[in-house]
Amino acid sequence: MAEVIDGKAFAEGLRERIAVASTAFTAAAGRPAGLAVVLVGEDPASQVYVRNKGKQTVACGMASFEHKLPADTTEADLLALIAQLNTDPAVDGILVQLPLPAHLNEQTVIAAINPDKDVDGFHVVNVGRLATGMPGFVPCTPLGCVMLLRDRLGSLAGMEAVVIGRSNIVGKPMAQLLLAESCTVTVAHSRTHDLPAVVSRADIVVAAVGRPEMVKGAWLKPGATVIDVGINRVPAAEPGKTRLVGDVDYASASTVAGAITPVPGGVGPMTIAVLLRNTLVAAHRNAGVVLDESAL
Secondary structure, eight states, X not given: OOXXXXXXXXHHHHHHHHHHHHHHHHHHHSSOOEXXXXXXXXXXXXXXXXXXXXXXXXXXXXXXEEEEEOTTOOHHHHHHHHHHHHHOTTOOEEXXXXXXXXXXXXXXXXXXXXXXXXXXXXXXXXXXXXXXXXXOOOOHHHHHHHHHHXXXXXXXXXXXXXXXXXXXXXXXXXHHHHHHTTOEEEEEOTTOXXXXXXXXXXXXXXXXXXXXXXXXXXXXXXXXXXXXXXXXXXXXXXXXXXXXXXXXXXXXXXXXXXXXXXXXXXXXXXXXXXXXXXXXXHHHHHHTOOOOGGGO
16 A cells, blocks of 8 residues: 655644745744735635634734725725835735635736735746746645655656646646656646556656546556645535545556645645745845755
């Protein structure tokens, strides 16, 4: 059976390191690092996520600024708030919770955020920085995946990696991060011919396609490390109930893989922890305080 990669435990350790570094930053800068989260509308899942972000931000010794706007907020008003946060010296990181209501243009809103406060790593400037190897901010989920891979495997150099999914949020930045680790990277997607054959070559498989239990154990190279980014709700055995599953068929994959992330409890807990890391990094850069980023 595969070793279970415990993202929950790793994220807890990361938050502990962040809390220590956060205390040191507050002493050096005379203020805490600050994260501003903007929520537009009443989406229940987004509300829960924002609430969790706020709690964990405060628990790590940072300042949390929450801006909850009605669903009918105009784009001009949202952009005005972002402009205000861009110039607020107490705010080091800005996160606009996605998805936005349909009348708001997500790309326009993301582009309005100061790239040096874009702790989600979605701004086109940070995308370019990642692609060219310059310092910037990387989307939280793929960076968390790389942290789990390094912790499990050490050096990733020379390994063959397959990323299933090509989204701007996970698939594309994941591929760039693996290239930076000197992996040989294939990005697979819905139009890939003979996907099982492609996956079977991989030492590392990252599944981020949004299709429940699509990746089967029979596709995997024996001993491969599998990172399952998917979070899908499917019907449970009990009528009217649902359960969470990933993009990987855990039951079959866990008998072939060398290590695998569970769903839930794998990649999910890493996302907020890495967001806090990015915020602390931004705070140090904005305040001119030196930080050993590799220690986080």
